[in-house]
Amino acid sequence: MWLNQLPAQIRAVLSVNTESSLEMLAVMADKMMEHFEPASINAVSTATTCQENLQIAFLSKQIEKLSLEITELRTNQQNHRHFPRFSHRNRSRSHSRSRQHSNIKPGDPNWVCRYHYRFGDQARKCESPCSKKREN
Numbered sequence: 422m423w424l425n426q427l428p429a430q431i432r433a434v435l436s437v438n439t440e441s442s443l444e445m446l447a448v449m450a451d452k453m454m455e456h457f458e459p460a461s462i463n464a465v466s467t468a469t470t471c472q473e474n475l476q477i478a479f480l481s482k483q484i485e486k487l488s489l490e491i492t493e494l495r496t497n498q499q500n501h502r503h504f505p506r507f508s509h510r511n512r513s514r515s516h517s518r519s520r521q522h523s524n525i526k527p528g529d530p531n532w533v534c535r536y537h538y539r540f541g542d543q544a545r546k547c548e549s550p551c552s553k554k555r556e557n
Contacts, residue, residue, distance in 0.1 A: 423447075428457065 424432055424446075431453045435446050525532045527550055534548035547553065 424450075427454075431457075 431450055531552050533553050534551035536544040536546045537551055537553040
């Protein structure tokens, strides 16, 4: 457990030594620490801390932006639930046509597929059993 508190270079050297006791490893670690310059260790540690703080700040802003986008999407989704799907496309159609089509089922001889319903005679695709398919 105390090995995890040592710098990575010292841990690497001690991990190679598999025959020594814990007391011997502790003595070796103490001797190696005497040769390390504390200023260089602190400088690396400080630079890493500053870089980590910048990354955390950046990620926090990204999370905040994403949270706002999610909130906006949820609001838009709730607003769209109150309106029927494709309501802007159906405005030009008469209500009698849409009511008439909703009463006709796929087995009916007057039933038209979604392509002919939407595009009429200009439909490029057709699904059976479509009454327009028989006319073409």
